Amino acid sequence: MIRVNVLCEGPTEEQFVNKVLYPHFIDQGIILTARSLDGGFSYGRLKHQIIQWLNNDQGAYVTTLVDLYGMNSKYPGYASSQNLDAQNKVNTIEAEVKADILGSDNLHNRKFIPNVQLHEFEALLFSDPEKMEEWLSLNHTISTDTFKTIRDAFDSPEHINDSPHTAPSKRILAIVPAYDKIIEGIIIAQEIGLSNIRAACPHFDAFCTTLENLAPSSNP
Template identity: 40%
Template sequence: MEFNVAVYSRCVLTSRDKRTREYRGGLLSYDRAKRDIQSWIREAPGRDCYFTTMFDLYALPNDFPSYAEAMRLTDPYERTRIIETAISEDVNDHRFIPYVQLHEFEALIFADPQQLDWEYLEHAEPIERLKAIVAETINPELINDGPTTAPSKRILAEIPEYDKVTAGVHVAAKIGLDTIRQKCSHFNEWVTELEKL
């Protein structure tokens, strides 16, 4: 605990059934995300509690604040900044720091796709092809967000059994925060802002 902080994470509440069972993940609308974020903030009113998000820009619901304005821009970094600023203003709590991942979580895996071999040992050739994609783009955060070319779609095209929920997290841990921060500038800006708290 280099920064002497405790971290707790959870997925956004997306629905409840009649028996009060909660379902999280699979973000469907900004309104649901906002309600869950505000509930989360109310649960921990302390001045030393801070809150953040990690929403993928790819397939982000179009009802997010300033979404239409952001999508008219060509610079993906500016798109995320506009949406993050709009979410911050809408939630309106100084302890809340929104973050939108360019273009999705799997961009972080492209910081070092070789580490996929920890989960997928017999996929040397597909992993080499994924490494070639990074060599072409240099910055993994800029791998585009088309329906067949988004980072997760590219991984799935090479490794169909790729599991976003479990393998993605394990591979990112193997890559390590230092490498991800070095290769992914927007992610690094977010982590740096959190460290300053």
Template identity: 40%
Template sequence: MAQKPPGRETYTMIRVNIFVEGQTEETFVRELLYGYFLAKNIYLNPILVKTSSTGKGGVVSYAKIKPQLNRKCLEDKTAIVTTMFDMYALPNDFPGSHSIPKTKDPFQKAEHLEREMGKDVGHKNFIPNLLVHEFEGLLYSQPDAFSLWFDEGVVSILQAERHAFPSPEHINDHPQKAPSKRIRNCCKGYDKALHGSLLALDIGLDTIRQECQHFHQWLLRLENLISS
């Protein structure tokens, strides 16, 4: 049964519309974030981006995404609009994609792209956010969780990959070495739609926030809306 926002009696409720890339991210918001934020009087509404008149999912073109963000911002100016898009493999027309600072710091890159997207959308009720580098990066917060779904040997491989970087969000965005590619290479049968949100649930929001600084800062910003 679909969850509905609280009624008028809870007029102090902050409403946040989160545009996501796919069903895995949509489930992640509903299963991991929704209840946590509802307890803080913040109602989260995940929205799957549309890529065509019939299709949904994926940021294949910023030109197709911007009008959706714009409409939602204008629809209710008392509600917040934010995003949970992968920084990995963003389309070439994404704001700031041709002026990314030459640095190895993924957070500086993400902040640059978010600033440029924020300026391009241009609404005060818009909070730009990118996952560094992609959703699967969050799953490196606790490689042990993979033992529930895959062969035991997978855990040691994923742990070694995790410890090779300062944090899960530092695991790089090379086409062959992005988090999703690494996981698929060692976890035979890995299916993001099937395993992604289940693994995240097993890991837990607290652990993901402890391990993933940029993701944590986004959630803090949303939490602080209630006192702003």
């Protein structure tokens, strides 16, 4: 079995790994172990945690499930990518973070796979706005097609932008102030299904494919 340790933005992403990603990847011969960073962390803390986990568990890969939303110029590649579109911005940050980690002194495990979410976990829920409305309407009053209108204004869920007022999570909270991302967000993700999320979110799909390609059956 291949083991992959996942450093997560917060408890929602940790639950997403455990409840949505884990069942799929265990069937591929890949065991995912998630750890929450509890949000609000600096790049320095993220880097420290990545290197620590790489060195302490040298038989496993380490990857990340952290948001582009909320990053700043302390992240390698962030400042130089500001004039790029979101996809190329993320590609640049991932590449430079990887170079920074692998260039660290006293690193004894180089099996690091960087992953930055476009723009945050809630973007994945917009893969199926009808499911969002169906489940959130059980406990909240929502106008018909509210989430679909948002989704249809962008090329993909991952393009929904990341300002403090219009990031995916902020849009949901503007409609459903009592939205519980850990409980409701994970239920919605489970109901949408991993395959549907991947079909709607190319960057996330590429990340999943990278992990799948680690499986023993994929190696020569």
